[in-house]
Amino acid sequence: MTLSNAEFDVLIVGGGHNGLTAGCYLAAEGNKVMVLEALGKVGGMASSGYLIPEAPEHLVHPCALDMMSMRVHAHVPLELELDRHGFQAVEYSPGYVYLHPDGTSVVFWRDPNRTAEEIRRYSPRDADAYLAFVKVLDAFIDMALPMMRADPAKFNLGTKLKVLGTVLRNRKLKPELMALMTGSAYQAALERFEHPVTISAMCALTGLAGVITADGSGIYYALVAFLHRFGVGRVIGGMQKLSDALRSRFEELGGTVMTSASVAEIVAVDGKVRGVRLVDGQEFHARAVVASCHPKVALEMVTPGAIEQQLLTRVAMAPANAHGAGPVKLDLALNGQISVPRFEAMRGDGIDLRKACLLIGTAEAVLENFAASARGEVPRLPYITFAAPSAVDPSQAPSGQDVLYIYPPAMPVNPVEGWDALRERVADQLISQVSEYIEGVNEHTIIGRRLEAAPDFTARLNTVNGCVVHIDTTTLRSSSMRPAHGLGGDTLPVEGLYLGSAGIHPGGGVNGMAGRLAAQRAKRYLGKRASARTTVPAGASQQPVGQSTPGA
Numbered sequence: 061m062t063l064s065n066a067e068f069d070v071l072i073v074g075g076g077h078n079g080l081t082a083g084c085y086l087a088a089e090g091n092k093v094m095v096l097e098a099l100g101k102v103g104g105m106a107s108s109g110y111l112i113p114e115a116p117e118h119l120v121h122p123c124a125l126d127m128m129s130m131r132v133h134a135h136v137p138l139e140l141e142l143d144r145h146g147f148q149a150v151e152y153s154p155g156y157v158y159l160h161p162d163g164t165s166v167v168f169w170r171d172p173n174r175t176a177e178e179i180r181r182y183s184p185r186d187a188d189a190y191l192a193f194v195k196v197l198d199a200f201i202d203m204a205l206p207m208m209r210a211d212p213a214k215f216n217l218g219t220k221l222k223v224l225g226t227v228l229r230n231r232k233l234k235p236e237l238m239a240l241m242t243g244s245a246y247q248a249a250l251e252r253f254e255h256p257v258t259i260s261a262m263c264a265l266t267g268l269a270g271v272i273t274a275d276g277s278g279i280y281y282a283l284v285a286f287l288h289r290f291g292v293g294r295v296i297g298g299m300q301k302l303s304d305a306l307r308s309r310f311e312e313l314g315g316t317v318m319t320s321a322s323v324a325e326i327v328a329v330d331g332k333v334r335g336v337r338l339v340d341g342q343e344f345h346a347r348a349v350v351a352s353c354h355p356k357v358a359l360e361m362v363t364p365g366a367i368e369q370q371l372l373t374r375v376a377m378a379p380a381n382a383h384g385a386g387p388v389k390l391d392l393a394l395n396g397q398i399s400v401p402r403f404e405a406m407r408g409d410g411i412d413l414r415k416a417c418l419l420i421g422t423a424e425a426v427l428e429n430f431a432a433s434a435r436g437e438v439p440r441l442p443y444i445t446f447a448a449p450s451a452v453d454p455s456q457a458p459s460g461q462d463v464l465y466i467y468p469p470a471m472p473v474n475p476v477e478g479w480d481a482l483r484e485r486v487a488d489q490l491i492s493q494v495s496e497y498i499e500g501v502n503e504h505t506i507i508g509r510r511l512e513a514a515p516d517f518t519a520r521l522n523t524v525n526g527c528v529v530h531i532d533t534t535t536l537r538s539s540s541m542r543p544a545h546g547l548g549g550d551t552l553p554v555e556g557l558y559l560g561s562a563g564i565h566p567g568g569g570v571n572g573m574a575g576r577l578a579a580q581r582a583k584r585y586l587g588k589r590a591s592a593r594t595t596v597p598a599g600a601s602q603q604p605v606g607q608s609t610p611g612a
Contacts, residue, residue: 068347070093070348073358076104076106076303076353093310093314093315096323096338107303109122111510113508126294127294136573155169157417164181164406172288175190179258182257182258193248196233198289203223206219244276245277245278263426266280266281266284269283323336326351332556335349349557356376356524371547375543375544380531385429385430385469385471392501393508394505395505398464398499400497416447419445428441430470436472442496447464448462471513473514486513529562530561542564
């Protein structure tokens with residue numbers, strides 16, 4: 061596609077789900093919008109494809125798999141009518157299941173009471189403590205959710221009053237809430253629970269979000285609260301169906317998508333954005349630009365000198381896998397199906413664990429994995445989450461076969477030996493560790509495999525340090541402080557430029573909320589510019605506030 065020198069109202073840099081979401085909302089307002097994506101297809105971290113050459117019919121999810129975050133923010137697919145464009149998600153149950161080395165297990169059901177009964181098998185005291193903890197978590201997300209859905213740059217009086225009401229209703233829980241938000245996830249587990257299976261299950265689940273010993277990591281228990289309130293889902297046909305539905309809706313609204321379009325510069329002149337220049341020399345002009353890529357990458361694209369060095373330094377120092385650990389992703393194409401007979405037999409209740417997202421790793425393993433990774437070493441103990449997407453949706457593999465999604469949350473970002481030397485060894489280690497817990501994974505059943513580590517995520521997704529949520533999730537990197545002070549509001553040093561990725565509020569996860577927020581900010585800016593250009597003669601009627609003229 062060649063549209064050089066074309067004029068747009070908004071250009072969006074990055075065709076991930078947030079960029080496409082922003083495009084949909086802006087195009088729905090009558091704006092002329094184009095999404096520019098460096099890769100050959102849209103989706104970014106919300107994608108899937110047939111990526112294992114030896115297994116052309118096994119669908120691989122190279123990054124995101126589960127749909128929890130978009131169930132939390134379900135208004136995005138509803139507002140954009142994505143169901144009309146092929147998007148279909150289903151809740152699966154059981155959701156997350158912890159497997160302990162001794163053959164016991166804990167199912168995290170959507171029903172917290174049912175989950176507590178799982179824990180009661182190990183410790184009645186832990187079961188009661190879990191139900192008490194859920195009340196704290198409910199209060200926490202009742203306070204957090206309204207703020208997650210609001211623009212932190214606005215005053216949000218109604219939202220703040222709603223949160224205040226929640227605080228007042230739960231004032232007796234204030235000490236617990238403060239300890240949760242300021243302490244570590246590991247501390248929260250040790251404070252409440254006594255049995256090693258319970259403690260290990262909590263550590264393995266919260267470790268999916270980051271280092272469980274870090275101050276403030278207690279907020280990772282929001283995962284537990286979201287699981288109980290909203291459940292866990294998967295996209296039928298694979299995650300790519302979500303991104304393709306967003307593209308379809310965007311194009312239905314008149315938007316344009318250009319793939320294989322790598323942006324070299326976000327052009328700024330006299331403190332205002334003017335458009336973008338591609339690596340191949342093409343230029344596009346626009347009144348606003350939404351950068352739906354890593355904030356550091358975005359700001360470094362802006363015309364040199366347009367953004368002061370202080371802010372460039374600030375975003376460059378924003379933590380991205382700053383603790384030295386990041387996930388590795390291994391996909392296996394199998395000529396048969398996995399099974400979990402040892403754990404199902406010990407349970408004896410007939411639950412099919414093959415369809416669940418499985419977690420392995422004792423509390424000691426979780427701690428060891430993050431500590432070893434920080435030293436640049438490959439962890440020794442198994443701490444892995446894995447799932448067979450084809451168990452929930454058989455269309456993702458040939459009949460009677462599986463794809464296995466293996467995701468160790470903590471591996472060295474920059475190992476001492478280097479990933480080129482370690483890649484195959486780590487893949488072998490992960491396969492060996494997983495095969496201790498499930499059957500159907502061995503040298504005779506594996507058709508092909510594919511592994512990506514931090515350098516691969518950085519190169520393919522244009523992120524920083526391989527961080528899949530762009531900026532680490534911490535209390536100091538939330539709201540208007542995300543990605544950094546002075547860069548999380550609705551204005552940037554370059555007028556008309558907006559950030560719109562997981563690196564801004566409300567953070568990571570497949571939910572489209574960052575894109576929606578960026579669209580709202582860009583819409584307000586375009587409206588102000590249109591108003592400034594319009595001179596209304598005395599006595600002439602004015603267009604009602606809130607209505608927009610197509611193209612404005």
